[in-house]
Amino acid sequence: xxxxxxxxxxxxxxxxxxxxxxxxxxxxxxxxxxxxxxxxxxxxxxxxxxxxxxxxxxxxxxxxxxxxxxxxxxxxxxxxxxxxxxxxxxxxxxxxxxxxxxxxxxxxxxxxxxxxxxxxxxxxxxxxxxxxxxxxxxxxxxxxxxxxxxxxxxxxxxxxxxxxxxxxxxxxxxxxxxxxxxxxxxxxxxxxxxxxxxxxxxxxxxxxxxxxxxxxxxxxxxxxxxxxxxxxxxxxxxxxxxxxxxxxxxxxxxxxxxxxxxxxxxxxxxxxxxxxxxxxxxxxxxxxxxxxxxxxxxxxxxxxxxxxxxxxxxxxxxxxxxxxxxxxxxxxxxxxxxxxxxxxxxxxxxxxx
Amino acid sequence: xxxxxxxxxxxxxxxxxxxxxxxxxxxxxxxxxxxxxxxxxxxxxxxxxxxxxxxxxxxxxxxxxxxxxxxxxxxxxxxxxxxxxxxxxxxxxxxxxxxxxxxxxxxxxxxxxxxxxxxxxxxxxxxxxxxxxxxxxxxxxxxxxxxxxxxxxxxxxxxxxxxxxxxxxxxxxxxxxxxxxxxxxxxxxxxxxxxxxxxxxxxxxxxxxxxxxxxxxxxxxxxxxxxxxxxxxxxxxxxxxxxxxxxxxxxxxxxxxxxxxxxxxxxxxxxxxxxxxxxxxxxxxxxxxxxxxxxxxxxxxxxxxxxxxxxxxxxxxxxxxxxxxxxxxxxxxxxxxxxxx
Numbered sequence: 001x002x003x004x005x006x007x008x009x010x011x012x013x014x015x016x017x018x019x020x021x022x023x024x025x026x027x028x029x030x031x032x033x034x035x036x037x038x039x040x041x042x043x044x045x046x047x048x049x050x051x052x053x054x055x056x057x058x059x060x061x062x063x064x065x066x067x068x069x070x071x072x073x074x075x076x077x078x079x080x081x082x083x084x085x086x087x088x089x090x091x092x093x094x095x096x097x098x099x100x101x102x103x104x105x106x107x108x109x110x111x112x113x114x115x116x117x118x119x120x121x122x123x124x125x126x127x128x129x130x131x132x133x134x135x136x137x138x139x140x141x142x143x144x145x146x147x148x149x150x151x152x153x154x155x156x157x158x159x160x161x162x163x164x165x166x167x168x169x170x171x172x173x174x175x176x177x178x179x180x181x182x183x184x185x186x187x188x189x190x191x192x193x194x195x196x197x198x199x200x201x202x203x204x205x206x207x208x209x210x211x212x213x214x215x216x217x218x219x220x221x222x223x224x225x226x227x228x229x230x231x232x233x234x235x236x237x238x239x240x241x242x243x244x245x246x247x248x249x250x251x252x253x254x255x256x257x258x259x260x261x262x263x264x265x266x267x268x269x270x271x272x273x274x275x276x277x278x279x280x281x282x283x284x285x286x287x288x289x290x291x292x293x294x295x296x297x298x299x300x301x302x303x304x305x306x307x308x309x310x311x312x313x314x315x316x317x318x319x320x321x322x323x324x325x326x327x328x329x330x331x332x333x334x335x336x337x338x339x340x341x342x343x344x345x346x347x348x349x350x351x352x353x
Numbered sequence: 354x355x356x357x358x359x360x361x362x363x364x365x366x367x368x369x370x371x372x373x374x375x376x377x378x379x380x381x382x383x384x385x386x387x388x389x390x391x392x393x394x395x396x397x398x399x400x401x402x403x404x405x406x407x408x409x410x411x412x413x414x415x416x417x418x419x420x421x422x423x424x425x426x427x428x429x430x431x432x433x434x435x436x437x438x439x440x441x442x443x444x445x446x447x448x449x450x451x452x453x454x455x456x457x458x459x460x461x462x463x464x465x466x467x468x469x470x471x472x473x474x475x476x477x478x479x480x481x482x483x484x485x486x487x488x489x490x491x492x493x494x495x496x497x498x499x500x501x502x503x504x505x506x507x508x509x510x511x512x513x514x515x516x517x518x519x520x521x522x523x524x525x526x527x528x529x530x531x532x533x534x535x536x537x538x539x540x541x542x543x544x545x546x547x548x549x550x551x552x553x554x555x556x557x558x559x560x561x562x563x564x565x566x567x568x569x570x571x572x573x574x575x576x577x578x579x580x581x582x583x584x585x586x587x588x589x590x591x592x593x594x595x596x597x598x599x600x601x602x603x604x605x606x607x608x609x610x611x612x613x614x615x616x617x618x619x620x621x622x623x624x625x626x627x628x629x630x631x632x633x634x635x636x637x638x639x640x641x642x643x644x645x646x647x648x649x650x651x652x653x654x655x656x657x658x659x660x661x662x663x664x665x666x667x668x669x670x671x672x673x674x675x676x677x678x679x680x681x682x683x684x685x686x687x688x689x690x691x692x693x694x
Contacts, residue, residue, distance in 0.1 A: 062556040179645045209406040209646070210583060214627045214639030221638065236556070239586070243629040243636070266632055280557040281631050282564070282586030286609045294562045298526045 016088060017198065017230050018051040018074065023083035023102065025069050029303060041303045043069040045254035046083075048329070051198075056224065056231040058245035058262075060238060060277070064299055066254040067234045071200045074232060075118050076101050076109065089115055090197055110143060117191035121203040123183035127175045133186060134171040137161070140193040160189040164219060181212035185219065192223065202234045217244055238281045242266060250274050253302055253310040256329055260336040267350070270338040272315050275348045291349060309341070317346055367436055368577050369395040369418070369462075369545055374431035376410070376417045385649045387413040389601035391431075392675070395545065400571060400578040402588040402609075404624075405598035408646055411581045414598075415547045418579075419464055420449035437461070460490040463538040467550040469530035473522040479506070479533050480518035486540040505536040510566060528559035535567065542574055549581045564591055585628055589613055597621045600646065600657040607682035617684040620658045656687065664688060 024047075026040035044066045051057050059067040072078045074085055085101035093099060093111050104112060120126040127136055137157040141148045148156070158168040164185040175183055184204065191199055201220070205213040221244065223229060235241050241248060241262075248265045250258045250273065258271040269275045276293040283290060295314045300306055306313050312322040321341050329339040340346075376388040388410040395401050403411040416422050417429055433444040435457065447454045463486075466472040473482060483502040487493055493501065499518065506514035509532040522530060531551065538546050551567065552560040568591060571578055582588050588595060588609070595612040597605040597620065605618040616622045626640040644661045653659050655670040662669075666687040676689040 062558060181645060210585070211406060211624060211627050211642040212645065214641040215643075218638050218641060237629075238557070239629040239631045242631050243634065243639075262635060276558055278631070280561040282557075282560070282584065282590045284585040284589045284613065284625070284628055284630055286589045286613050292561045292565070294565070295558050298528065298559070 015052040016050050017053045018049075018088075018232075019084075019086040020047060020049045020051075020070075020074070021084045021086065023047045023070070023073060023085060024081045025066075025073055025078055026081045039303050042254050042305060043302060044073065044080075045305070047251075047254070047256050049249055049256065049259065051230060051232060054224070054228055054230055055246040056233055056244060058233045058235060058241040058248045059251060060235060060241055060248060061251035062236065062277075062299060064253075064302060065251040066302070067251050068202055069254075070251070071118070071202050071232060071234050074101060074198075075116060075200055076104060076112065077118075087112070087116070087198075111145060114144065114194040115197045117194075117196040117199050119184070119187050119191050119199060119201040119204045122207050123180055123187050124175075124207075126187055127183060127190075129175050132172050132174050133161075136175075136186065137190055137193060140190065144194055156193070157189075160192060161186075163192065163223065164189045179212075180208050181215060184208060184216050188216075188219065188223070192227070195227070196229070198230045198232065200232045200234070203236070204233075205240070206235070206237065213240070238278060239283075250277065253299065253305050255310055256337075256339060257311065258336075258338050258340075259329070260333075264333070264336050268333070268336070269348045269350070270332055270336065270343040270346075271340050272317050272346065272348065273311050276314075276316075279349060293349070309339075317342060366397045367394050368397045369579075370432075370434040370436070371414070371418070372432040372434065374414065374417060374433065375429070376413050376422065377428045379426050379428065383650045386601050386652060387649070388417065389652075391598075391601070391603050393596055393603055393606065395577050395579055396594075397544070397577055398575050399593045400568075400580060400591055401594045401596060402592035403579065403581045403596050403598060404583065404585060404588055406583065406646060408600070408649060409598040410601040411598050412549055415464070415549055415579060415581055418444065419458060419462065419547065420444065420447070420454050424449070435462070456490070459486055459543075460541045461543050462545045462547065463541070463543040464547040464549065465531075465534045465538045465551050468554050469527055469534050470554070472534060473530055475522050478519050478521055479525065483518075483533070483537050483540055486537055490541045501540070502536075505540060506533070508539075508570065509533070509536045510562070511536075528555055528563065531555060531563055532566065535563075535570070539570060539574060539576070543576055545577045545579065546571070547579045547581075550583070551580070552587060553582070553584070560587070567591070585625065586630075597624070600649075600652055602657060602685060604658065604686070605682075605684045611679070611682045617678050617682070617689065618658075618686050619662050619664055619688070621684075623661075 023044055025044040026042050028037040029039045029041060030036065031038045047070060059070060061067050069078065073080045080102040083102060087099045087101050088097065093108060099108055099112065134157060137160060138153045141153050161168050166182065166185055205216050208216060224231060233245060245262050247261050249256055252273050257273045276295050279290055279293045297314050300313055308324045309322040309327050312318040327339045327341050329337050331337050332343060371391055371393040374388055374391040378385040378387055391414055403414060405411045418433055429445055435442045435444055480499060480502050483505060484498040487498040487501055503514045503518050506518060511517055511529060511532055525533060552563050555563060580591060592609050595609050596603045599620050605621045612621065616625055623642040627642055642661050647653060647660055656673050659669040668687050673685050673687045674690060675683050675685050677683050678689055
């Protein structure tokens with residue numbers, strides 16, 4: 001359907017930095033000695049999202065909804081099965097104004113890595129325990145298109161450490177000498193080494209204590225302001241996402257259910273899944289007793305998703321139509337997209353604040 | 354008034370009383386004082402939440418109660434008084450592997466662990482694992498125990514229990530397995546259920562159901578609960594009383610409303626400010642607790658929070674007293690000592 005204008009597609013919106021179009025990522029399930037593919041896990045199934053320059057877009061959803069897979073497709077850690085991830089860099093990369101990450105040629109890949117970087121969930125396993133901090137932070141420069149001298153690298157590394165709030169005397173230490181929060185700061189410094197455009201942060205604070213989470217988020221927000229970064233922030237913590245994201249994308253079983261700016265999404269819920277998800281967030285105030293919507297059953301298997309609307313097996317408002325017809329993600333209010341047949345008719349619960 | 358008196362004065366009907374509990378571990382690098390002088394009362398028919406960051410000693414406290422820590426390397430001193438009718442038993446005086454402890458553990462005090470994926474045995478059916486507890490602690494026959502297991506599965510909201518009782522853990526999802534763990538925990542109508550981060554490994558939409566279930570069952574079975582959690586949202590929704598731990602000590606204890614609405618200890622105040630709450634302060638910076646939790650081998654002398662506290666009290670190098678700021682609300686902080694200055 002959306003394949004027609006592909007080649008002469010022009011960037012309609014100047015602010016857009018990443019445009020994901022009809023992205024699919026299927027993992028094959030193989031059986032037998034010949035590794036015959038018997039089925040596919042549809043981790044990401046026909047997702048389209050636009051990310052604007054300098055904004056924080058949050059991907060939220062339960063485990064298994066495909067949010068991390070989507071992040072990894074953007075990083076080109078996974079090869080996408082179908083669809084496009086169009087990236088519009090600040091400066092043209094080898095005279096290309098647009099790169100399709102899903103179908104990138106090898107020669108552009110190294111350059112792409114300079115522009116898009118990732119922060120992982122667990123800083124204890126994402127930093128090499130045998131390298132000291134100087135080695136960890138100088139590694140990106142070995143692969144940079146520009147040649148760096150040793151002195152230049154050391155200066156830059158010291159600057160990076162300072163930018164993430166660590167002392168440069170830490171350079172000779174090893175990862176085991178640091179706490180989780182400090183390690184995550186080092187992971188952020190490494191991601192920033194080559195001055196990227198975009199950072200994909202996959203649950204960057206969920207392995208950390210609450211008192212440290214705030215420090216890391218404040219740091220990320222400050223760096224975003226100073227360096228003009230764009231964040232794709234993957235998280236299951238809705239209270240956190242509500243605090244820091246500009247826009248939220250709600251995913252369920254590999255599909256996008258609802259997209260809106262944070263305040264719009266929370267105050268004007270249009271999708272029953274978002275309603276259930278937000279009502280389930282425990283609020284740290286014993287006087288607030290929210291009406292909770294308890295979804296029946298579990299997330300269906302992504303290798304055999306339900307027909308029609310994927311959410312219909314657990315949706316308290318599901319009707320016959322939902323079982324047969326797949327709802328299309330449509331704009332209902334300016335910038336607010338929903339994939340639900342009955343979003344106009346449902347009177348969904350407001351968050352009690 | 355000494356700390357012990359204050360704890361003894363609390364009027365509620367006490368079920369479990371922890372007095373001056375110290376659990377130290379001897380390691381090659383030195384002694385870790387994981388729990389260091391904890392005083393805590395769990396009244397009957399009440400949920401008490403233990404909150405704190407990793408390393409604060411909340412899990413070690415619960416394992417000390419259950420007698421699950423091998424000694425050595427652990428060295429446990431103090432008293433854990435379990436009030437059973439008009440008798441009081443000091444659990445620490447019992448042999449952790451002896452019959453007496455076994456009669457209490459699993460029967461009167463039971464525990465639910467954080468990760469339902471690893472705490473069920475994959476080679477036994479769900480029914481077998483629930484029946485194991487029942488057969489051990491009651492005189493029921495195998496057939497009766499199985500009926501009881503089916504009844505329990507029904508209670509914890511598992512559909513079609515008669516069929517599912519013969520299934521294996523891998524046939525259950527994470528949320529369902531945690532329900533099975535709750536069924537095992539409640540199998541013998543315990544008077545105290547210890548739940549160590551019962552919903553941390555579970556998605557929020559499933560968590561709601563589990564928490565509501567635990568609350569319902571707690572009321573139905575008249576069980577007290579000691580819930581360990583780092584999620585203040587969960588605590589606010591479930592607990593009646595809250596104990597805040599920092600570096601092996603309880604720094605504040607009180608009713609859930611008092612803790613959330615008028616926290617006294619600087620650590621509790623800072624902790625409450627540092628968490629995001631849905632719909633509040635959108636886009637604003639987080640108010641954070643500066644610094645990190647000190648290394649367990651080098652715990653500050655005196656007030657343990659001094660390295661991160663905004664109030665630098667003159668007496669910070671001495672151990673702060675427990676002060677009752679209002680009946681039932683205790684805090685361990687120099688700021689509330691009146692006859693100072």
